[in-house]
Amino acid sequence: MRKAIYKLNKQGSLVFPLRNDLLQDAYKVESFWERPAVSLFVLILCSTLDYVVFAQTFSIILYDKVLLQRLSVIGCLIGFDLGPVYLGLSRRKATQGLRVDKLGCALLVTAFLTMVAFNTYLRVVLKDQLVPASSAAAFSVFNTGAAESNPAALPYAIFSSILPVATSIVSFYVSLVSSNPLKSRLMRLRKEQIELEDAISQLEAILEEYAHAPELEARLLNEDKAMYLNALAMAKEQGFYLCDYVRERLKEHLGDATAMNLLSSDVRGKLEALCQPPKVNAGVPVTTVNVYPMEKEAG
Numbered sequence: 639m640r641k642a643i644y645k646l647n648k649q650g651s652l653v654f655p656l657r658n659d660l661l662q663d664a665y666k667v668e669s670f671w672e673r674p675a676v677s678l679f680v681l682i683l684c685s686t687l688d689y690v691v692f693a694q695t696f697s698i699i700l701y702d703k704v705l706l707q708r709l710s711v712i713g714c715l716i717g718f719d720l721g722p723v724y725l726g727l728s729r730r731k732a733t734q735g736l737r738v739d740k741l742g743c744a745l746l747v748t749a750f751l752t753m754v755a756f757n758t759y760l761r762v763v764l765k766d767q768l769v770p771a772s773s774a775a776a777f778s779v780f781n782t783g784a785a786e787s788n789p790a791a792l793p794y795a796i797f798s799s800i801l802p803v804a805t806s807i808v809s810f811y812v813s814l815v816s817s818n819p820l821k822s823r824l825m826r827l828r829k830e831q832i833e834l835e836d837a838i839s840q841l842e843a844i845l846e847e848y849a850h851a852p853e854l855e856a857r858l859l860n861e862d863k864a865m866y867l868n869a870l871a872m873a874k875e876q877g878f879y880l881c882d883y884v885r886e887r888l889k890e891h892l893g894d895a896t897a898m899n900l901l902s903s904d905v906r907g908k909l910e911a912l913c914q915p916p917k918v919n920a921g922v923p924v925t926t927v928n929v930y931p932m933e934k935e936a937g
Contacts, residue, residue, distance in 0.1 A: 654836070692802075714757065719806065
């Protein structure tokens, strides 16, 4: 589809969006897997798998303390998922020559390794509760009824300990691939440059118009005068409308035939005279026009 070369903005000026469109095309992601939506989906999937593993562990240890179960699971998710994500972001910054807090990265790695060690220890200790012996007895042809350890308990404990580590590695790599802070900064600076160049072009066009239009000042003054006269006429019409409204309300209030006749008379000409600027002559006072003679008679 052919893109528009120019269009009108809200101020009625011509703008040329082609440069912005080309900028978006130049800095778009290179593959489908680097899209933010795909990366977010993968991170959520990894967090879900970790949640299942940790919820199983803490439901055995803290089976009667639901709040502690949830808080413990959240703590493990922070250590196994958020930590690697921030490590991936920091690694990307380091590879692009940007400044990275090495102490913060070291603390994140220490927290992650500590969580891995304690999770492995808990899974190994609780292997018989995670995979009870009854599960093996139900599928064993040599079942004698004696309570014994399930041979799959230890392998499952090791597997469930490695699974969060694997999801953390995936989260680390996803954040490493999908983040590109240097590219984002370059795109933002390039966009600001395009906006400044467009603004400079518009200002140069305005100055060029001023230079080649010597009668521009007179035209602008005439336009301002026309706008002033239009606003003045609107104000006068609004005043006439308010005068008619007041006369109608007075007629309803007085209810007198004489007053209604006087108030119904056309006074637009007198109102027009009131709107004219007063003419002051030397030594002659300014006289006013009485719109309603009945006021004088009543006085």
